[in-house]
Amino acid sequence: MQFRTTNRKTPVTLLALSIGLVLSGQVAAQEAAPSPAEPAVDLDTVTVTGYRASVEKALDIKRGEAGVVDAIVAEDIGKFPDLNLAESLQRIPGVVITRDAGEGRAITVRGLGPEFTRVRINGMEALTTVGAGDQSGGTNRGRGFDFNVFASDLFSQLIARKTASADVEEGSLGATVDLRTARPFDYNGFTFAASTQAAYNAMAEKANPRVAALIANTWADN
Helix, strand or coil: CCCCCCCCCCCHHHHHHHHHHHHHHHHHHHHHCCCCCCCCCCCCCCCCCCHHHHHHHHHHHHHHCCCCCEEEEECCCCCCCCHHHHHCCCCCCEEEEEEEEEEEEEEEEEECCHEEEEEEEEEEECCCCCCCCCCCCCEECCCCCCHCCCCHEEEEEEEEEEECCCCCCCCCCEEEEEECCHHCCCCCCCCCEEEEEEEEECCCCCCCEEEEEEEECCCCCC
């Protein structure tokens, strides 16, 4: 009697091979060394100065008035990239500016046009400016005040009085705008501010430069 021994090998299927490869990949991933941490990036320090003081000054002006007023103080005006006073006044709620050739020129307060707005400079009545030309070369022949003739760097306070008050002379239906120029004792020590602008007309091939500068200094403590 003869015995025959047969050895049969089970073939490795594609599914079993895939499972083996996945398990071996997980083991290799667990044993891999962690990658080094990225170096910390040093950020530049941003320092904001003067903003809180300017807000407090504006609030003090509003508290000291009996009517509805809004104000912008020198710190705010100096930090704004404005072309003129009209560009600065448009930041006050209820004030809309009229532009000429893209530049602010007159203001409208609470829907009343420039002819209904009264302007005072250091308490003195400011008349309509007739020397400022518009984009067509003409001059202002209305009652509205041209704010584009003054640079915003030259003033320390802009106050818009939206309601009538007994301590303010009558003469306006819209608002009374008080412009206060900068004075030497408004600043501590030497102060210098300057701005340069230029507008170029491609059709006329001419440039209209504008330069404004403010210099103040105090030499004594009292």
